[in-house]
Amino acid sequence: MSLKSEHTKELHDLALQNSxxxxxxxxxxxxxxxxxxxxxxxxxxxxxxPAFRESKSLxxxxxxxxxxxxxxxxxxxxxxxxxxxxxxxNTFIFATGVTVIALIIDTLAGYAFARMEFPGKKIIFxxxxxxxxxxxxxxxxxxxxxxxxxxxxxxxxxxxDTYGGLIIPMTVSPLGVFMMRQFIETLxxxxxxAARIDGASEWRIFTRIVLPLMKPAVVVLxxxxxxxxxxxxxxxxxxxxxxxxxxxxxxxxxxxxxFVTNWGxxxxxxxxxxxxxxxxxxxxxxxxxxxxxxxxxxx
Amino acid sequence: MAEVIIRKLTKSxxxxxxxxxxxxxxxxxxxxxxxxxxxxxxxxxxxxxAGLEDVTSGExxxxxxxxxxxxxxxxxxxxxxxxxxxxxxxxxxxNVAFPLETARxxxxxxxxxxxxxxxxxxxxxxxxxxxxxxxxxxxxxxxxARAIVRKPVVFLMDEPLSxxxxxxxxxxxxxxxxxxxxxxxxxxxxxxxQIEAMTMGKxxxxxxxxxxxxxxTPSETYxxxxxxxxxxxxxxxxxNLIQGRIEAGVRQFTFNGDGILVTLNSSxxxxxxxxxxxQLNAAVCxxxxxxxxxxxxxxxxxxxxxxxxxxxxxxADLFVTVSIGIQNVVVRCPPKTPMQIGSTVTIxxxxxxxxxxxxxxxxxxxSN
Numbered sequence: 001m002s003l004k005s006e007h008t009k010e011l012h013d014l015a016l017q018n019s020x021x022x023x024x025x026x027x028x029x030x031x032x033x034x035x036x037x038x039x040x041x042x043x044x045x046x047x048x049x050p051a052f053r054e055s056k057s058l059x060x061x062x063x064x065x066x067x068x069x070x071x072x073x074x075x076x077x078x079x080x081x082x083x084x085x086x087x088x089x090n091t092f093i094f095a096t097g098v099t100v101i102a103l104i105i106d107t108l109a110g111y112a113f114a115r116m117e118f119p120g121k122k123i124i125f126x127x128x129x130x131x132x133x134x135x136x137x138x139x140x141x142x143x144x145x146x147x148x149x150x151x152x153x154x155x156x157x158x159x160x161d162t163y164g165g166l167i168i169p170m171t172v173s174p175l176g177v178f179m180m181r182q183f184i185e186t187l188x189x190x191x192x193x194a195a196r197i198d199g200a201s202e203w204r205i206f207t208r209i210v211l212p213l214m215k216p217a218v219v220v221l222x223x224x225x226x227x228x229x230x231x232x233x234x235x236x237x238x239x240x241x242x243x244x245x246x247x248x249x250x251x252x253x254x255x256x257x258x259f260v261t262n263w264g265x266x267x268x269x270x271x272x273x274x275x276x277x278x279x280x281x282x283x284x285x286x287x288x289x290x291x292x293x294x295x296x297x298x299x
Numbered sequence: 300m301a302e303v304i305i306r307k308l309t310k311s312x313x314x315x316x317x318x319x320x321x322x323x324x325x326x327x328x329x330x331x332x333x334x335x336x337x338x339x340x341x342x343x344x345x346x347x348x349a350g351l352e353d354v355t356s357g358e359x360x361x362x363x364x365x366x367x368x369x370x371x372x373x374x375x376x377x378x379x380x381x382x383x384x385x386x387x388x389x390x391x392x393x394n395v396a397f398p399l400e401t402a403r404x405x406x407x408x409x410x411x412x413x414x415x416x417x418x419x420x421x422x423x424x425x426x427x428x429x430x431x432x433x434x435x436x437x438x439x440x441x442x443x444a445r446a447i448v449r450k451p452v453v454f455l456m457d458e459p460l461s462x463x464x465x466x467x468x469x470x471x472x473x474x475x476x477x478x479x480x481x482x483x484x485x486x487x488x489x490x491x492x493q494i495e496a497m498t499m500g501k502x503x504x505x506x507x508x509x510x511x512x513x514x515x516t517p518s519e520t521y522x523x524x525x526x527x528x529x530x531x532x533x534x535x536x537x538x539n540l541i542q543g544r545i546e547a548g549v550r551q552f553t554f555n556g557d558g559i560l561v562t563l564n565s566s567x568x569x570x571x572x573x574x575x576x577x578q579l580n581a582a583v584c585x586x587x588x589x590x591x592x593x594x595x596x597x598x599x600x601x602x603x604x605x606x607x608x609x610x611x612x613x614x615a616d617l618f619v620t621v622s623i624g625i626q627n628v629v630v631r632c633p634p635k636t637p638m639q640i641g642s643t644v645t646i647x648x649x650x651x652x653x654x655x656x657x658x659x660x661x662x663x664x665x666s667n
Contacts, residue, residue: 190384193351198398198445199372208397212388 044274050267051075058263074268083243084269087251090166091273094236094247095229097167102176102225103218110180111206115192125181128174136234143169144238161245170235176221183217184210219287223280230277248273301362301375301452301485302327303348308357310343310509317343319509320357325487330479332500333489336532340509341489345455348487349378361453372401376453377446381461383438385430385445392426395444402449416444419478436467443475447482454479454486460495472499493533497521505529522652527660530586536618539592539628540656541585545578552576554585554655558624559603561585567650569664575655578663584656589631591652594619595645596637602647607640621646 050058052071078084112118113125147169151159158164187210195205211218233249240246246254252269255262303325310318318340325331333341346352348359350371359366366374385394395416399409417423420440430438439459446454459475460468476499479486490496496503497517505512505520505528513525524530530538543556545563552575554561565572598604605623612618617632621644628646632638655663 188382188384190380190382191386194378194380194384194386194445195397196351197349197371197376197378198449199401200397204401209386 047267047270050264051271053264055262055264071264074262074264075272077262077265078269078272082255082265082269083246083251084248084272086244087246087248088273090163090245091230091247091249093163094166094170094232095226097163098170098229099222099226101167101171102173103222105171106173106176106180106221107211107214107218108206109177110182110184111210113177113181114184115205116202128177131174132178140234140238143235147239161240161242163245165239166236166245166247169239170229170232173225176225179221180214180217183214187213216287219284223284223287226280227277230273302360303453303485303487304358304360305344305348306358306360308344308347308359309355310340310347310352311355316355317509318347321506321509321511323504323511323514325485328483328485330476330486330488330499330501332496332503333487333506334491334493334496334500334503334532335506335512336491339506341491341506342457343509344506345378345457345487345489348374348453349376349455350374351378374453375449375451376455377449377451379439379442379446379454379456379459381458383430383442383462385438385441387430390427390429391422391433391441391444394430394441395422395426395448398445398449412448413444416448419447419481420444435463436471439463439471440474443478447478447484451484454484454488456486456488458490459488460490461492468495475499493535497533505532507532523662523664524586524654525662525665527584527586527656530654530656530662534588536589536629538586538588538654541587541626541628543583543585544580545575545583545655547576547579552579554583556585557626559585559626559628561603561648561653563655564650568653568655569651570655574663578655578657581658583658584660585648586654586656586662587628587648587652589618589629591649592628592630593647593649594621594630594632594636594638595647596642598643598645600645600647602645604643604645607638607642607644610638610640619644 049066051074053069054071054073109128113121113128147158147165148160150165151162154164156162158168191209191213192205195209200208231249232247233253236247236250237253240250243251243254248269252266252273255266255269303323305321305323308318308321308323309316317338321340321344323331333344335341343352347354348361350366350369354367361374361376371378386397389397392413395413396409399412404412413426414423417426420443422437422440422444425433425437425441430441433441439462442459456475460471463471472495488495488499500517502514503517503520504514505525507528513520513529515523515525520529521533524533524538527540530540541554541556541559543554543559546553546555548562552563552565552572554563563570563575565575593602595602603623605621605628607619608622608627609620610617611620612634615634617634617636617638619630619632619636619638621628621630623646630646638644657663
């Protein structure tokens with residue numbers, strides 16, 4: 001065999017070896033990713049089955065992953081025998097209220113911290129960031145007391161078992177302020193200066209220049225806040241005592257009895273609660289990509 | 300249109316003083332260029348005039364009125380930014396309309412002003428495009444349109460051509476000058492490009508480390524540089540600066556620069572013997588531009604002999620670097636001049652265009 005063909009064979013073997021290594025690597029990568037997908041999506045898939053089955057058949061052996069019937073009794077029970085619709089409306093008001101107010105506060109504060117000069121700016125921003133270090137649980141009791149005492153001061157607008165009490169304490173988010181400030185800082189300084197030379201006031205610069213340019217970031221923050229508040233459990237649990245003011249998360253928790261729990265109903269309630277938020281996420285998904293790209297692209 | 304005066308203008312950022320007591324008068328309708336290397340404070344002066352920075356000390360007057368504490372818009376100065384600073388989410392029309400809408404002008408007036416600006420800058424076809432759909436030159440024209448639409452009394456331009464390629468830069472330079480001729484608005488133009496400064500400015504103000512070095516017409520700054528900095532900064536290749544001392548000769552003073560002996564004819568140099576005598580034995584610089592040095596391969600010609608070190612043909616000229624002892628002198632020759640590296644040549648200086656810079660670096664002609 002000539003030297004040339006021997007060399008070709010060697011190259012061929014090397015290529016084969018490389019492709020095997022690549023294949024092994026991708027199998028491992030997929031296995032790890034698969035594990036993560038299973039851990040995150042598994043529980044959601046798991047609740048689909050019991051939601052469409054009767055409670056008595058839930059604990060059959062072997063466990064049934066796919067329902068063998070299309071039983072809608074759990075949903076019917078939920079809508080007719082519990083306050084589910086009320087909880088849903090409350091959750092929507094709560095999550096939307098927090099999102100709208102938080103976005104207003106975060107974008108305005110972010111603008112001030114990013115582009116305005118005022119005494120103590122660095123210290124105040126440091127304090128805002130410092131509040132990130134305080135665990136939510138530590139704030140629970142003082143916030144509860146504050147809201148309870150505010151009842152008289154605000155003529156019942158902010159208090160226990162009120163929308164005000166539910167919404168207002170959750171609108172303060174240092175992370176949102178930080179995110180908005182960071183985004184505004186990425187906008188070219190020249191734009192603000194050009195607008196100032198053109199005679200625009202700070203309010204006009206904010207509304208006509210900054211807000212339109214930071215739309216992707218605002219949408220992303222809005223979705224984050226909405227999703228977080230839709231799934232918020234702790235604060236609504238603390239601040240609401242009546243069924244009329246409860247939100248979905250707390251309402252579903254009350255479905256669990258001391259001795260008997262109707263898991264089929266709980267699964268149906270969980271499924272119905274997840275549906276709108278999943279739709280919201282899917283609808284706005286492209287904004288996430290835009291927002292994450294925003295800083296990377298030069299004007 | 301307006302006259303702009305700055306008096307003892309100083310700007311500090313913390314401990315760092317970037318503009319040091321600069322005084323300058325820009326005549327009504329004048330095109331003044333602020334020229335200097337990066338970090339010399341030229342853009343800061345422009346920003347101070349615009350009101351984008353607060354003055355540390357000194358005064359800025361526009362049309363006789365002190366504007367130190369007047370808001371940018373009330374100064375009625377338009378600013379053209381280096382990176383254009385167009386609003387990326389607005390069309391060209393919206394960009395140009397923005398200052399007028401902010402001033403709450405009636406719609407038909409705004410449309411009229413946009414149409415006029417678009418006609419002057421040939422933007423009619425681009426009015427509905429976004430800035431991202433425009434070329435660099437087109438964006439620059441939109442930035443100019445946004446500036447002129449307000450009918451400002453002063454144009455402040457911060458290196459507006461630096462983002463354009465060489466060809467477009469030259470073309471836009473001509474357009475800017477035409478615009479200035481047409482509108483006659485007082486213009487202060489910042490650049491670090493001396494060609495831009497020489498070709499555009501009626502006068503040039505040269506800055507170094509926040510201090511004004513010279514304010515003069517382009518030809519004066521080139522022919523009679525105030526100091527060694529201006530001498531080196533203006534012109535490519537820069538002026539030859541030869542270190543040496545002034546010595547007393549039999550009848551005249553001589554310059555001795557490590558092997559370069561030059562008899563100084565004070566009257567030819569626009570100096571007096573008194574001025575030269577003050578610099579006797581002091582370390583001075585003799586400055587002469589490459590085009591004012593004669594070169595000859597004939598060694599019998601009177602002058603200083605040296606060796607050809609480099610040849611730099613640029614097409615229009617041939618630059619010959621002659622080494623004399625430790626000194627190098629660049630000479631400009633016609634392009635086809637026969638020269639060889641290593642050959643011995645004689646050089647002589649045209650004394651009417653030769654300068655002596657004193658120990659402090661300033662041209663002795665100025666103290667004359």
